[in-house]
Amino acid sequence: LLFPVILAGGKGERFWPLSRKDRPKQFLSLDGSSRSLLQATADRLIELGRGWDSLWVITSSQIAEGVRQQLPDLPVENLLIESEGRDTAAAVAWTSLEIKQRYGEDAVIGFFPADHWIADQEAFAHTLNAATQLATSTAAIVTLGIKPTFPSTGYGYIEQGEKIGSFNELPTYHVNRFTEKPDRETAETFLSTGRFSWNSGMFVFRAGVVLKELHTHAPEIIEPLEQHGPDIYPQLPKKSIDYALMEKTTLAYVLPVDFGWDDLGDWNAIERLLKTEDTPNVELATHVGLDTQGAIIYASNPEDVVVTIGLEDVVIVRDRNVTLVVKKERTQEIKQILKILQSDS
Ligand code: GDD
Ligand code: MG
Structure with a gap:
């Protein structure tokens, strides 16, 4: 069982002037469909089978009202509103604390960006099933790796290590190294080895596992949140989960992704x-x-x-x-x- 969480607090500035302060990228439909990126993300996660009650969304106060309008079926208690965006490490930390409190530390959580395009729903569900199995049976921070096609400097890179087995028939590897947004030269070197994939930005793990890892690698975020609750938010350091945790943890695993993916980063x-x-x-x-x-x-x-x-x-x-x-x-x-x-x- 998976609790999917949509990270919906970003601005999507590179799609300006279509994205504006009051209308960030995730509220737009970029491919001419009638559902916005946020709605399409929710639809995809609902289709995984557990309905609106299992879905969570974390966003910033500036656009929370828009999120409510776009997702009228989302239970109010599953919408976390950040007084001020502090990037994704704080968002992951706060949501994981809340889900642990409600469902216990073995609850499996999946984090999903609000603004991705995914082609094949069936393959997506199959992969998430595998990720959930892996996270349930192992103390794992599960990543989904995209086959890279060019030396992008806008993504995280995952170096595949030893194969640990298969989940839902998908080969599964330990992660040797995670490098967020390398420079061009480094990205080219990574690509030439054939061992690297792009980080899709989706993560799956048990609440207890990620909280323990945050204690080890990002105490400056998790400790104030545990002690003072979300009131401390504006004082938390602004860091993405990729820098705060993924570059440091030794518990990362990667599943290869084959469902057609694009992060819709810019025009x-x-x-x-x-x-x-x-x-x-x-x-x-x-x-x-x-x-x-x-x-x-x-x-x-x-x-x-x-x-x-x-x-x-x-x-x-x-x-x-x-x-x-x-x-x-x-x-x-x-x-x-x-x-x-x-x-x-
Ligand atoms: N709630 C909340 N609060 N959500 C946020 C915040 C915040 O402060 N900041 C960003 N988000 C949301 C965005 O709306 C988006 O859905 C998701 O978190 C990821 O943030 P981005 O800002 O889009 O990250 P990125 O694209 O630079 O990099 C990430 O995604 C890449 C793949 O698209 C990293 O995980 C990379 O490693 C990865 O390759
Ligand atoms: Mg992005």
Whole structure:
């Protein structure tokens, strides 16, 4: 039995101007479907079989109301609201404490990002079954490893160690080393060995196991939370679970993932999802183009017409009062622009 938790407190800034303060990425549907990324994540986890009562969500106070509106069936007592986001280590620590309190330290918890695309639900369920079996029978921090396709610097890298057996017919390995967001050169070296996978950002473990590991590796987060409860939140260090725990624990295991995955990190993800061979551009807008290719074009208002001449490999986004034009290879820098624009992001 698995208690799935959705980590839904991030901002998704690299999808600005579609993502805004009051409308973060997880509230959007990026592939034209009627369900937002958050709703699609919840649907996927509900389908694992235990219904809304088993699902938890942790988010920040700024967007909690939006989360309630998007997930009206989520029991109120399963929604944890952070007074202020302190990144994922604090979120994992607080949720694990709450679930342990309600269901005991052997409760198996799975953490899931709110903004991923997954192609094959059946394979997803099969993998999570395996992860749950592994976490139930071993003191394991279970990770799901994605086969890497390029030396990304935006992911965690998992080095596969010794094979420990199979769960639900999936080969299972000990993790030798976990490296969060390496630089380009390191990522290239990792890729060339063939032993590394990308961290999917999904984790499965027993409440008691993760809390014990947090005590060992991140006492600065778990101790104040245990002593003072969530009131201490604004004083907790801002650290992701990848740096706070995954790079340090020796209890990590990895299951290979084969369900079709994308983390929808920035506008280029739209192209990976929607590009077909016989169209030169990805168009989520009324677009008239001359000599334009490799463009990703989005307009919130279908009546707006985007006209381009002689452009290549650009992203054009029109939303409300903002028009963004950026080279595809520089979409990561939207985060920097937002610092300059802070008043209206
Ligand atoms: N509740 C809460 N509070 N959720 C948060 C917070 C917070 O303060 N910060 C981020 N989240 C949520 C985000 O909304 C997202 O769903 C998830 O936690 C992961 O955060 P990201 O900020 O998207 O992490 P990342 O993409 O840089 O890196 C992680 O995911 C990669 C795969 O997509 C890492 O785990 C990497 O190792 C991994 O490769
Ligand atoms: Mg992410």
